[in-house]
Amino acid sequence: MMLTSFSLNRWLRSVIFLSGMCSLISCSSLSPAKRGTHLAINGTKFDRSVELKHFFKGNLHTHSQESDGDAPLNTVVEWYKRNGYDFLSMTEHDKLVDTSSHSTSKFITLPGDEITGRSYRVPIHVNAICGKSQLKGIRENRQPGAILQDQINTARADGALTIVNHPNFGWAFGAKILRKVGDFDFLEVTSGHPLVNENGGEKGISHEALWDDYLTHRGSVWGVGVDDSHHYSDFDIATKANPGRAWVQVAAHRLTATEVCSALQRGDFYFSRGPVITRLNVKGPTFTLVVSNWNSSGTVEFLGESGRTLNTTRTMPAVYQINGSEGYVRARITLNGARAWTQPYFIQ
Numbered sequence: 001m002m003l004t005s006f007s008l009n010r011w012l013r014s015v016i017f018l019s020g021m022c023s024l025i026s027c028s029s030l031s032p033a034k035r036g037t038h039l040a041i042n043g044t045k046f047d048r049s050v051e052l053k054h055f056f057k058g059n060l061h062t063h064s065q066e067s068d069g070d071a072p073l074n075t076v077v078e079w080y081k082r083n084g085y086d087f088l089s090m091t092e093h094d095k096l097v098d099t100s101s102h103s104t105s106k107f108i109t110l111p112g113d114e115i116t117g118r119s120y121r122v123p124i125h126v127n128a129i130c131g132k133s134q135l136k137g138i139r140e141n142r143q144p145g146a147i148l149q150d151q152i153n154t155a156r157a158d159g160a161l162t163i164v165n166h167p168n169f170g171w172a173f174g175a176k177i178l179r180k181v182g183d184f185d186f187l188e189v190t191s192g193h194p195l196v197n198e199n200g201g202e203k204g205i206s207h208e209a210l211w212d213d214y215l216t217h218r219g220s221v222w223g224v225g226v227d228d229s230h231h232y233s234d235f236d237i238a239t240k241a242n243p244g245r246a247w248v249q250v251a252a253h254r255l256t257a258t259e260v261c262s263a264l265q266r267g268d269f270y271f272s273r274g275p276v277i278t279r280l281n282v283k284g285p286t287f288t289l290v291v292s293n294w295n296s297s298g299t300v301e302f303l304g305e306s307g308r309t310l311n312t313t314r315t316m317p318a319v320y321q322i323n324g325s326e327g328y329v330r331a332r333i334t335l336n337g338a339r340a341w342t343q344p345y346f347i348q
């Protein structure tokens with residue numbers, strides 16, 4: 001469905017381009033149907049409307065001693081409960097742990113399993129969230145894209161939502177390979193794990209640039225921020241994968257696994273390493289967001305196709321009006337040295 005509307009966007013933009021040339025060249029070559037589309041351009045708007053206000057905070061990538069974390073499961077769950085989280089998915093390597101006994105009316109757990117595969121020597125990891133079964137990764141000397149796709153397909157067949165984890169961990173795969181992979185829900189854009197090379201380097205572009213590449217050339221996929229937490233007693237930003245660094249804020253109707261999983265699937269969430277969005281409204285041609293505790297150091301960047309900057313503002317509420325050429329619009333907030341990211345909203 002997303003790919004269809006994406007193709008339509010591209011077609012529409014070529015019509016917009018041709019129509020824009022009308023003042024310079026004769027328009028007689030445009031068919032009546034295309035002229036009709038030109039008339040509709042004034043009605044250009046986002047492909048979906050949202051009014052997101054009430055969010056539940058959660059982490060979708062977490063390890064304990066059930067796999068390679070350094071604390072017992074109970075300690076890990078208690079850390080997240082104590083530190084203001086509403087939900088948590090334990091994602092042990094190739095292991096589905098029953099965490100349902102930890103759910104209360106104020107804190108819930110979602111089923112999770114980090115499908116831990118390997119292609120030749122590089123790690124290919126996919127998180128299966130909200131699924132039913134324990135799933136194991138594929139370790140074979142096959143191409144990374146093929147293994148990634150097989151793991152995604154297996155998770156989807158189990159009814160799970162899928163996160164493509166840390167592409168730059170071990171420099172496993174880049175944009176060329178990722179563009180050929182489909183049917184996943186989320187891409188890990190930011191992580192608390194210090195060894196995943198999320199900012200890119202000589203061997204690859206950043207995770208955020210990979211996200212824009214996919215959005216521009218392939219279609220819609222939601223970005224996520226996760227802890228990928230392993231270490232719960234020794235805290236060190238450079239060497240330890242500690243909890244509490246990156247999270248998702250999900251606008252679900254109620255705090256139940258069904259509602260949170262549905263909201264994640266719809267893309268009704270943002271992800272953050274600090275800034276708190278209190279309202280996100282996308283309607284017609286207007287994108288508005290409000291960030292709490294705003295101060296003059298803060299910026300909101302509105303970004304479009306290929307990650308190009310459309311506008312930067314320090315004004316709150318931050319408002320962006322589309323002109324129809326953006327492809328998609330997403331916002332990145334920087335406040336007090338930390339960032340938050342909205343999902344992309346495509347132009348219809």
Ligand SMILES: [Zn+2]
Pocket residue numbers: 114125165166
């Ligand atoms: Zn992993």
Ligand SMILES: [Zn+2]
Pocket residue numbers: 061062063114228
């Ligand atoms: Zn992990």
